[in-house]
Amino acid sequence: MVQKLCYSRVRKFDYTRNYQELDLRSQPELYAIGRGEQGVLLVEPYKSEILPHWRFRDPPAATASADTIYEMFLNYLDRGEFVGADMARKFLQMGYTRSRRYANYRGGKKYDGPVPDDKKGQSGAHGRDQLERQPEDPVKAESARIFKAKWDQAKVHPEYLRQKAAFIERYG
Numbered sequence: 001m002v003q004k005l006c007y008s009r010v011r012k013f014d015y016t017r018n019y020q021e022l023d024l025r026s027q028p029e030l031y032a033i034g035r036g037e038q039g040v041l042l043v044e045p046y047k048s049e050i051l052p053h054w055r056f057r058d059p060p061a062a063t064a065s066a067d068t069i070y071e072m073f074l075n076y077l078d079r080g081e082f083v084g085a086d087m088a089r090k091f092l093q094m095g096y097t098r099s100r101r102y103a104n105y106r107g108g109k110k111y112d113g114p115v116p117d118d119k120k121g122q123s124g125a126h127g128r129d130q131l132e133r134q135p136e137d138p139v140k141a142e143s144a145r146i147f148k149a150k151w152d153q154a155k156v157h158p159e160y161l162r163q164k165a166a167f168i169e170r171y172g
Helices: 046-053 059-078 082-104 138-155 158-171
Strands: none
Touching (some): 046 059, 059 082, 059 138, 059 158, 082 138, 082 158
16 A cells, blocks of 8 residues: 655645746656646646646536546556656646636636736735635536546546655655
């Protein structure tokens, strides 16, 4: 059994890298797991491989998307591409969090006002007020449930945990 990993050993995601110029399939040592969904829309070539399949507008789209991305997750694991597997896990997580955002906030807008220029691409309020939650959208809530189930499967998959531990041991 693989032990739960200590997050203090996980490198922070480095937003200063020019990810458009990098191929993390050939340079996995440059990848940092970070926390949560960090880097999900940056790390190539995985972003370009996974993003076209990412949809959550309704339960049929979410089911097709989550199933496809989970299959990609398994394929990356089979090929020993931990970075790809972790990116697929992040897309599943993002499917859940974005669906929940749209379930709670019509149009997906959680904070009032624009994101400050120096915070673009980063999550959080960044000094903005949080808008009031609206009545839950049951369609988006179901999409969230679909992604959450696949994300839960991915993050505890024994081979994922083994490869994650090996990645952290090797690269920090």
